Amino acid sequence: MSAEEGHRTSVEQVQAAHDRLGDAARPETVRRQHAAGKLTARERIDLLLDPGTGVEVGALVTPEDDELDAPGDGLVATMGEVDGRPVSAFATDFTVIGGSLGEAGMRKIIGMVDLSLRRGIPLVMLVDGGGHRVQEIDARPYAFGGDTGPFWRQALLSGWTPQVAAVMGPAFAGAALFTSFADFVPMVKGTGSLGVAGRQLVKAATGEDVTTEELGGSGIQNRNGNADLECLDDETCITLVRQFLGYLPTNASGEAPVVKSDDPPTRRSPELRDVVPVQRRRAYDVKKVIRHVLDDGHLLEIQPGYARNIVTALGRLDGQSVGVIANQPRFLGGAIDSAASDKAARFMELCNAFGLPIVSFVDVPGVLIGTGAERQRLVRHAAKPLMVLAHATVPIVTVVLRKAYGAGYLAMGGGRSGVDGALLWPTAEMSPMGIEGAVDVIFRRQIEAADDPQAHRDEMIERFYDKSTPLRAASGFGIDDVIDPAQTREKVIGMLRVNRGRRLKLVPPKQHWITPT
Numbered sequence: 001m002s003a004e005e006g007h008r009t010s011v012e013q014v015q016a017a018h019d020r021l022g023d024a025a026r027p028e029t030v031r032r033q034h035a036a037g038k039l040t041a042r043e044r045i046d047l048l049l050d051p052g053t054g055v056e057v058g059a060l061v062t063p064e065d066d067e068l069d070a071p072g073d074g075l076v077a078t079m080g081e082v083d084g085r086p087v088s089a090f091a092t093d094f095t096v097i098g099g100s101l102g103e104a105g106m107r108k109i110i111g112m113v114d115l116s117l118r119r120g121i122p123l124v125m126l127v128d129g130g131g132h133r134v135q136e137i138d139a140r141p142y143a144f145g146g147d148t149g150p151f152w153r154q155a156l157l158s159g160w161t162p163q164v165a166a167v168m169g170p171a172f173a174g175a176a177l178f179t180s181f182a183d184f185v186p187m188v189k190g191t192g193s194l195g196v197a198g199r200q201l202v203k204a205a206t207g208e209d210v211t212t213e214e215l216g217g218s219g220i221q222n223r224n225g226n227a228d229l230e231c232l233d234d235e236t237c238i239t240l241v242r243q244f245l246g247y248l249p250t251n252a253s254g255e256a257p258v259v260k261s262d263d264p265p266t267r268r269s270p271e272l273r274d275v276v277p278v279q280r281r282r283a284y285d286v287k288k289v290i291r292h293v294l295d296d297g298h299l300l301e302i303q304p305g306y307a308r309n310i311v312t313a314l315g316r317l318d319g320q321s322v323g324v325i326a327n328q329p330r331f332l333g334g335a336i337d338s339a340a341s342d343k344a345a346r347f348m349e350l351c352n353a354f355g356l357p358i359v360s361f362v363d364v365p366g367v368l369i370g371t372g373a374e375r376q377r378l379v380r381h382a383a384k385p386l387m388v389l390a391h392a393t394v395p396i397v398t399v400v401l402r403k404a405y406g407a408g409y410l411a412m413g414g415g416r417s418g419v420d421g422a423l424l425w426p427t428a429e430m431s432p433m434g435i436e437g438a439v440d441v442i443f444r445r446q447i448e449a450a451d452d453p454q455a456h457r458d459e460m461i462e463r464f465y466d467k468s469t470p471l472r473a474a475s476g477f478g479i480d481d482v483i484d485p486a487q488t489r490e491k492v493i494g495m496l497r498v499n500r501g502r503r504l505k506l507v508p509p510k511q512h513w514i515t516p517t
Contacts, residue, residue, distance in 0.1 A: 049080035099129015131173025323351035364408035421495035
């Protein structure tokens with residue numbers, strides 16, 4: 001063999017290099033990963049993508065430090081398809097230096113985010129690893145800041161294509177920032193953990209000694225609102241990722257897939273006539289209403305463990321993806337607090353970004369009041385949903401089920417302003433404030449002076465309720481119609497069929513609104 005021929009890399013050498021990357025080359029680390037109840041990075045990618053569509057990129061990347069044994073620099077980056085639609089995806093590999101982020105691996109991540117930006121395709125991040133790799137701490141590359149990391153690009157990607165960050169193991173420090181920009185953050189129970197710093201760093205810096213679960217486990221972060229769903233295992237998590245993507249378009253310029261069902265658009269639900277209790281203060285589960293209205297009763301609830309006084313969910317009506325917000329009377333009576341305001345506003349921004357109509361089911365006694373509300377800065381936070389609704393260009397339909405009181409009614413999109421359909425059930429009550437409380441405050445002296453104060457109070461309350469009926473509300477064309485609850489599905493679908501696509505923007509030529517925080 002000549003010297004010239006000896007420098008040629010053979011196909012066998014290339015194959016051997018690839019073989020060293022696979023799970024089969026590291027049986028012990030794979031065994032430990034499985035023993036912890038986790039799939040490997042490559043197994044997760046295979047589950048995510050349609051069979052046979054995955055094309056790995058950057059597989060032969062090596063770490064900056066030649067002495068480190070880090071196949072692919074601890075990251076699997078792949079392009080492929082989910083339900084026949086293109087995505088870019090990466091998975092941090094916990095079996096390689098704990099899934100820490102090295103400089104070469106970060107370049108692979110940047111490549112996947114750039115692919116999503118360039119081609120307008122969703123970005124899926126499967127996170128199982130710590131933050132920046134300690135062995136590669138170096139001010140020289142770090143000084144570039146956002147220019148050297150994916151986070152600046154994720155900010156640009158926001159609202160253009162869907163971003164998903166599934167937390168399937170530790171996700172602290174830099175790894176946690178992947179979730180900050182994501183539209184959907186499911187976490188695996190028992191293995192997923194999330195936070196700005198891990199427990200060891202927290203103990204060293206603050207003296208606080210907590211377990212990883214106490215600091216940022218899936219239960220904690222779902223209650224805090226930093227995660228969207230808690231999953232039992234890796235397989236369930238990835239199934240939910242695929243479901244979430246199925247409700248959304250590939251990017252903001254496209255339309256969500258239409259999934260036809262055998263559920264007739266004209267189907268009626270007589271059961272809805274009895275959902276709202278006769279007693280005004282009695283609670284009920286608003287999800288019963290949502291399920292009766294949506295196609296086949298299917299919904300994907302987002303953040304069910306956070307701000308439980310409001311429900312946010314994805315579903316379909318006549319095959320078309322929609323976003324649903326609803327007051328939940330089972331918690332705080334469905335009143336709006338700061339957490340509910342933030343949850344609703346974020347969800348409606350997602351819907352507006354990706355062209356999903358919004359259906360709002362209203363049963364709100366108003367906004368929370370008292371010192372607790374003031375400490376939450378509710379005056380500002382309660383304006384967030386209204387700000388999003390005022391700038392929304394997607395179709396909006398509201399259905400008032402029972403109470404529609406005060407600023408809470410406005411936060412839920414109530415009334416004719418800015419909506420494409422406004423419906424009331426016969427059980428609806430509409431008032432600028434809670435009637436009993438208003439009577440007690442405004443007419444206190446008059447009631448105390450009456451011969452029979454209790455009877456006089458009851459009479460006044462009933463008189464105001466007579467002015468708060470749905471027929472009274474409909475008489476001034478403040479709403480479109482009062483409907484039989486059994487017809488809710490049919491009426492909402494009919495309105496959405498007429499109000500298709502984006503509305504004209506009726507706002508001045510400003511650059512952006514200023515979020516009330």
